[in-house]
Amino acid sequence: MKSASHPKVTQEVKAAYVADGVVKVTGVVPETMLSDIAGMAQRELDNPGEWVTDTNPGSATNRLFTSRYRWKTDAVVNRYIYESGVAQIAAALMDSSSARLYFDHLLVKEPRTDAPTPWHQDVPYWPFLGKQICSAWVSVSEVTVAESSLEFVRGSHNWGSYFAPEAFDGSKNWTNDFEGEPAPDIANSRDDYEILGFDVGPGDVIFFSAWILHGAPGNSGSRRRTALSTRWLGDDVTWYPHPGSDPTVTDDLTTAVSGQYPDDDNVFPLVHQT
Numbered sequence: 523m524k525s526a527s528h529p530k531v532t533q534e535v536k537a538a539y540v541a542d543g544v545v546k547v548t549g550v551v552p553e554t555m556l557s558d559i560a561g562m563a564q565r566e567l568d569n570p571g572e573w574v575t576d577t578n579p580g581s582a583t584n585r586l587f588t589s590r591y592r593w594k595t596d597a598v599v600n601r602y603i604y605e606s607g608v609a610q611i612a613a614a615l616m617d618s619s620s621a622r623l624y625f626d627h628l629l630v631k632e633p634r635t636d637a638p639t640p641w642h643q644d645v646p647y648w649p650f651l652g653k654q655i656c657s658a659w660v661s662v663s664e665v666t667v668a669e670s671s672l673e674f675v676r677g678s679h680n681w682g683s684y685f686a687p688e689a690f691d692g693s694k695n696w697t698n699d700f701e702g703e704p705a706p707d708i709a710n711s712r713d714d715y716e717i718l719g720f721d722v723g724p725g726d727v728i729f730f731s732a733w734i735l736h737g738a739p740g741n742s743g744s745r746r747r748t749a750l751s752t753r754w755l756g757d758d759v760t761w762y763p764h765p766g767s768d769p770t771v772t773d774d775l776t777t778a779v780s781g782q783y784p785d786d787d788n789v790f791p792l793v794h795q796t
């Protein structure tokens with residue numbers, strides 16, 4: 523199968539993704555789409571959907587709010603998924619001919635939110651295996667690392683590790699049962715690692731492997747940080763529900779078969795095919 527290509531995925535961009543596990547692609551998402559996403563986030567905050575976490579409901583500060591799986595019912599998220607070009611860029615970076623959506627993830631950090639996003643690896647939370655799994659993270663406005671843009675341990679996608687999932691609020695395990703070894707304490711030993719942080723401008727998208735360790739500081743700024751992270755599955759992905767993986771998408775909700783490519787268009791829609 524021929525791998526996808528995209529004008530923004532130059533040799534340098536692809537080489538950075540392959541070596542580092544993460545790359546920032548500039549100027550991907552148009553301003554109108556960004557303001558639509560900001561509006562969608564406000565509507566979600568006012569009227570939370572089904573799959574929400576909220577550390578401080580109703581507060582204008584010190585609050586981490588997340589919501590997932592809006593692509594089927596929210597026109598703004600749906601348009602972003604199908605029309606922004608992130609699916610094709612994701613496929614090209616992963617060296618895949620295709621990109622299926624796993625889910626969309628809204629992550630809002632209100633001003634002066636103390637809590638960092640803990641260092642973690644995505645893939646152990648998810649019911650998939652494969653090298654070709656990545657996320658595309660976009661902020662609706664420019665954001666610095668101090669305002670809670672993302673940081674990564676360079677090259678950690680290649681460590682061959684599988685780290686146990688933890689809850690983002692630090693209070694408990696994500697689930698009682700889980701697979702994986704404890705993640706290293708990156709926050710308290712930063713000097714031992716090569717950490718890449720990305721300030722982003724409007725429309726820039728950070729693409730990163732599901733195997734890379736990443737996190738984000740709290741939001742010490744005075745602006746809301748609104749980000750939309752979309753999760754993408756390439757040609758080599760197989761369905762792997764396991765203890766500790768996403769309890770919202772289980773075997774009974776999909777026709778995907780363990781150990782096989784998840785070609786369930788209702789649940790994991792094929793968004794790009796070269």
Ligand SMILES: O=C(O)CCC(=O)C(=O)O
Binds near residue numbers: 627659670738
């Ligand atoms: O936006 C954040 O704070 C965390 C994002 C993240 O961990 C992800 O998109 O995988």
